[in-house]
Amino acid sequence: MEFPSKLLEKAVEEMSQLPGIGKRTALRLMLHMLKQPEEQTMHLANALMKMRTEIIFCNSCHNISDKEVCDLCANPLRDHQTICVVEDIRDVMAIENTQLFKGIYHVLGGKISPIDGVGPSQLKIQSLVEKVKEGKVKEIIFALSSTMEGDTTNFYIYKQIKDYNIITSTIARGISVGDELEYADEVTLGRSLVHRVPFENAFKAV
Amino acid sequence: MEFPSKLLEKAVEEMSQLPGIGKRTALRLMLHMLKQPEEQTMHLANALMKMRTEIIFCNSCHNISDKEVCDLCANPLRDHQTICVVEDIRDVMAIENTQLFKGIYHVLGGKISPIDGVGPSQLKIQSLVEKVKEGKVKEIIFALSSTMEGDTTNFYIYKQIKDYNIITSTIARGISVGDELEYADEVTLGRSLVHRVPFENAFKAV
CATH class of the missing domain: 3.40.1360.10 (Dna Topoisomerase Vi A Subunit; Chain: A, domain 2)
Known part of the structure; x- marks a missing residue:
């Protein structure tokens, strides 16, 4: 693709580094941004930079967090x-x-x-x-x-x-809730038989 | 979705404003960015900001350009x-x-x-x-x-x-090159009959 603008080309190139986003999709996103108010792109760019530089991983569980110890671990x-x-x-x-x-x-x-x-x-x-x-x-x-x-x-x-x-x-590995039995693969079906659950427990939530 | 980090939530929210990108896709992209070197996200954010603020539209044809008159119009x-x-x-x-x-x-x-x-x-x-x-x-x-x-x-x-x-x-509207006739819709096929081309011209490129 030959771009009429280096700025556009650079933005498309950077965007298409992301997984699942090709050059065409990236170009579509850029054209959308150009039609939207300037602030929207600024907000996105700032949010990305802030997230990448300021995010912390919890000391204990290594989950993404805004604090040294995440809310789950601190509870x-x-x-x-x-x-x-x-x-x-x-x-x-x-x-x-x-x-x-x-x-x-x-x-x-x-x-x-x-x-x-x-x-x-x-x-x-x-x-x-x-x-x-x-x-x-x-x-x-x-x-x-x-x-x-x-x-x-x-x-x-x-x-x-x-x-x-x-x-x-x-x-537990087994048949998903709502699944038709005939479409289940044999490994899953086999495991669900081996690890069968007493009927009176099957519908308990906890 | 409840996010364990406000920074992440904000970035996902801004990203999912783009067409075709939902919250799940945005989250996947953010997790990818967090695994990549910090510069990559910075380059993307900068390219977006630069593109949005500095891009010019050609005075003559209104195409995206880096100059007042684009290369095509200036040629x-x-x-x-x-x-x-x-x-x-x-x-x-x-x-x-x-x-x-x-x-x-x-x-x-x-x-x-x-x-x-x-x-x-x-x-x-x-x-x-x-x-x-x-x-x-x-x-x-x-x-x-x-x-x-x-x-x-x-x-x-x-x-x-x-x-x-x-x-x-x-x-011209008509059957795409390489298309099977049987799958063409009737309007397209009809137009391609009405606007048929003399055979000796059909394979000329210019």
Whole structure:
């Protein structure tokens, strides 16, 4: 694409560095911005800069936060001995939405994935193991994606904490609520049979 | 969605103002930025601000430009008596890519669309009519989208310039090159029959 303006070209180029945004989409976004009031672009640019420079990660759970210790970790009403291990902030938000988890989180910041160049040392695994070693933890719940990378990460952490006499669990794999059985893949269906639940417990929320 | 950080929330909110970007996509983009080096976000924010504040529209054709008169309008080798009327810069870039048009452009900046609150006065129609009145134009080629709004805009302009003894034309509507006939809609197919082309001309590029 040949742009009639270097300024536009530069903006499109920077924007199309973001995942899922190609040059055409970026150009469409720029043309939209040019039609909107100037403040809107200024607000966006300032919000991006502020977020990138000022955001803090919680000292304890490594979640994104505005403070040294995030609201979840600072809440005395939560069960600080039950830790849910998740990949990133989106999973924290998703689990919080269920309103069924009252423990605290530990955000790894990714999954072990050699293909993407992510090894255990780039993730916040060590601090989780430390917490376990210090005897502060009663239960660890693994809530990573059910993929090769997720399972690898689960197993890597499990190996390091299994001797410390704590409960470890993973979230249940099975048929999604509302799903048709005939479209379920056999692995999921198989697991849902093996880990069947007593009928009188099945509809309990907590 | 409840965000654990106001900074993140603000950035997601501003980003999701853009068309086609919802809150989930915006959050995904922000998490990507947080994993990338700080400079990348700074470069993006600066490019956006610079583009929005410093970009100029060409005095003559109203296309986006870095100068008062854009490179296309300033080029003495182009035919300044043949004007191609287009909606926005993307159309200019698309037509320039064909390398088959040697005239200049006139960028309206949109189409007449009462539903979206866009009337003729918001578009650069008057300056086009002025050019015609001044006798500088031999041919006007309408190259707007083949939609209700495009046709309305074409017709609105046509009415104002038809008495000035210039050639007016629209780009041909027909079956796209490479398309299967059976999937073409009947209006397009009908038009392509009515406006059939002598066979010996059909494969000429110019």
